[in-house]
Amino acid sequence: MMDNRWSLQGMTALITGGTKGIGYEVVEELAGFGSRVHTCTRDGILMEECLREWQAKGFHVTGSVCGLSSWPERHKLMQNLSSLFGGKLNILVNNVAAAFSKPTVECTAEDFWLSMATSQLGHTLLKASGSGSIVFVSSVAGVVSLHSAFIYGATKEYTAAMNQLAKNLACEWGSDNIRANSVGRWLLGSSQPLRL
Template identity: 35%
Template structure:
């Protein structure tokens, strides 16, 4: 049995938000290595161009399109530019996230609440809606929402962020149920502690890491590549009967 085709994304077009670094870039690189044409999205075009050039240097097809997903009015242009370049969208990865606060939930301002919800919930919702006309034409359409273990059980100091990620899990299940007839699969990944710039405040703190290690079956922080490989499974034909799933990659934290 030749399994190479099962995990192939040859000819597919993938739009990935928050893709200039960390988990988003790892997903983009792994998808590109699997044959996809990848569109990297984040706020700064110069950073995107640099990362897209890294992929092109490896022989991959990649384009960077700047967009602040927290500004809903910018999302239509992101989708339109992607389609103008590659003709369609087969895979959407909602990875971009915001968490401007760390501390007691009652100290979270309404401004911070709105920013978190705009980026973590409203943007994935709107991008799904905007991509729907293209996804429904794909032979293997897949939407992958990057949630968090905080969406399963609230994390201390990350109250509203956890609320937003719980909402994203629910949104995943709603779209999965409603889009089944359109043959669009929608799944969520819930990373635990992954060693990225976004989570540096956690993994660089020895006290916090010491407490976390007591709850981990696999006693280390995860890597962005490990999330990328799980995303490849969900994007490929290997998961053709999987939709509405909420998969954890957390070293056993939620056991």
């Protein structure tokens, strides 16, 4: 059932990691406002469960099973989106992340690579929409120190590098009518004290 407070009718959206947590809530919210939504996850069983729920609610939601750290899978996702949405994407919510909770000296090159792997999606489709918007789901870990969470705080989508990427893309892609914003959140359930 569409929410009548305002409308996203005719808009298209990609929410990465939309089958649980914040991603799930964003899918519900955007679909509730009438947007056609596509989401992706690595868990095919959970994807099918969510798609059934959204269909029962009358939402226009489709999904892909893919790992965004894989370049071939990311490329395939963008091809699917282009086909589904007629080559245009209005909204990208970059929500996928993974936290590495270990000391910096124990982090591997692969940890660093995975931490930056999903930061740029969809420029061509966003530009083609004529009015694109990217929302990066960030965290307070990007502005304060969290014990044993260096990579998470420094590079992951939830953090400092993502915040800076949002600023840079807002400037660089503004001429393509693409907005970029970073929305910070607290690590729910974390018992870690803030260290300023």
